[in-house]
Amino acid sequence: MTPPDESLSSLRKEYARAFLDVRDVDPDPFVQFRRWFTDAQNAGLPEPNAMTLATATKEGRPSARAVLLKSIDETGFTFFTNFKSRKAREIAENPAAALLFFWAELERQVRIEGNIECVSDAESDQYFRSRPRESQIGAWASKQSETLPDRSTLEHAVARLTQQYAGRDIPRPPHWGGYRLLPSRFEFWQGRPSRLHDRIQYLQHSSSWHINRLSP
Ligand SMILES: Cc1cc2nc3c(=O)[nH]c(=O)nc-3n(C[C@H](O)[C@H](O)[C@H](O)COP(=O)(O)O)c2cc1C
Numbered sequence: 001m002t003p004p005d006e007s008l009s010s011l012r013k014e015y016a017r018a019f020l021d022v023r024d025v026d027p028d029p030f031v032q033f034r035r036w037f038t039d040a041q042n043a044g045l046p047e048p049n050a051m052t053l054a055t056a057t058k059e060g061r062p063s064a065r066a067v068l069l070k071s072i073d074e075t076g077f078t079f080f081t082n083f084k085s086r087k088a089r090e091i092a093e094n095p096a097a098a099l100l101f102f103w104a105e106l107e108r109q110v111r112i113e114g115n116i117e118c119v120s121d122a123e124s125d126q127y128f129r130s131r132p133r134e135s136q137i138g139a140w141a142s143k144q145s146e147t148l149p150d151r152s153t154l155e156h157a158v159a160r161l162t163q164q165y166a167g168r169d170i171p172r173p174p175h176w177g178g179y180r181l182l183p184s185r186f187e188f189w190q191g192r193p194s195r196l197h198d199r200i201q202y203l204q205h206s207s208s209w210h211i212n213r214l215s216p
Pocket residue numbers: 047050063064065066067068069079080081082085086087088144145
């Protein structure tokens with residue numbers, strides 16, 4: 001077996017910016033998330049709403065990728081994508097999924113788990129209308145997650161669609177729209193010195209949230 005790369009194995013960082021206790025967090029995990037999300041925005045992070053989305057096949061084979069959080073309401077976390085993509089195929093056969101935010105500069109991680117459902121057509125339409133025209137064309141042009149022979153095939157599709165829709169509104173493609181993850185578990189992680197991190201977990205029990213501390 002190859003020995004671990006010296007430069008990698010010696011990479012480590014001490015976390016000492018802040019702490020987190022059961023007494024400090026809001027009883028409502030959505031309120032707690034908004035508080036931390038506001039901190040991430042105020043810290044000037046380049047894409048605080050970038051999150052890792054993990055899905056799995058019905059056999060439990062996982063896959064993960066980044067997507068952008070586009071809204072939060074009292075029920076869940078919404079993102080938009082292609083309904084024929086790999087993630088969408090996995091969500092169709094297994095709605096259980098997880099989200100991960102890692103805000104390195106704040107030494108914070110948030111994990112969110114639950115089931116995913118589609119948002120309404122009206123909600124997808126509303127968000128699609130707000131996107132830049134080039135992104136709207138892109139949603140029509142991309143057969144997300146399918147193999148593409150070369151980049152020019154995509155660029156030709158974009159040119160053709162740009163011409164087709166010249167001077168008129170671009171409708172939302174039927175294969176594009178939103179999903180919402182409805183959380184049943186949250187975990188707020190604050191890095192602490194010597195790997196003795198703070199982890200506060202929220203578990204949903206019927207309509208209330210049970211809060212406890214997890215060992216690092
Ligand atoms: C920061 C970042 C944000 C992204 N946001 C989205 C998004 O909101 N929706 C999306 O479909 N893909 C987004 N992507 C691309 C996905 O990571 C991924 O390549 C794509 O959705 C195909 O994934 P799949 O084949 O697993 O379905 C983003 C990538 C990055 C790096």
